[in-house]
Amino acid sequence: MTGDCGNHSHPGYQAFERIASTSAGQIFHLDKGNVKEVLDFVRMSLDSHKVNLLSLDREVYGPGEATLPLLVDPTLKQFTISVSGEKPKIEIFDPSGKDVREQDGIEDLLDLDNVKIVGIKKPEPGECTSRCTVYWR
Numbered sequence: 001m002t003g004d005c006g007n008h009s010h011p012g013y014q015a016f017e018r019i020a021s022t023s024a025g026q027i028f029h030l031d032k033g034n035v036k037e038v039l040d041f042v043r044m045s046l047d048s049h050k051v052n053l054l055s056l057d058r059e060v061y062g063p064g065e066a067t068l069p070l071l072v073d074p075t076l077k078q079f080t081i082s083v084s085g086e087k088p089k090i091e092i093f094d095p096s097g098k099d100v101r102e103q104d105g106i107e108d109l110l111d112l113d114n115v116k117i118v119g120i121k122k123p124e125p126g127e128c129t130s131r132c133t134v135y136w137r
Contacts, residue, residue, distance in 0.1 A: 026084045028115045041110045041117065045080075070128040078121045080109060083132045088116035095126030 020027050092100040100106045110117040
């Protein structure tokens with residue numbers, strides 16, 4: 001969204017929130033200068049066969065940090081995690097608890113002031129952990 005004037009209680013804005021929550025989507029608050037970068041990411045996403053493993057609604061978890069298990073089976077070749085909100089941060093840990101970034105297995109796909117999307121290629125099977133931190137207005 002661009003140009004929402006900051007009124008997140010407006011019925012029109014609330015409709016977008018309900019649609020995003022119901023469809024495992026997200027609302028990204030963008031400057032007009034970021035639209036091309038986001039659209040490039042959307043094009044790339046549509047070119048691949050994606051399956052949603054986990055979706056969270058901010059109204060359920062609220063602001064701050066959420067640590068979530070991600071069950072990775074041996075057939076999973078890659079996955080993405082996206083977080084939107086103020087100052088988003090994503091950390092991924094493999095089944096042994098090692099930070100995936102240290103293993104050079106994580107790629108920033110989109111990194112804006114209020115949107116962060118990372119991709120993990122060739123994840124180690126088992127129970128990984130995702131620690132996502134975000135602050136909402």
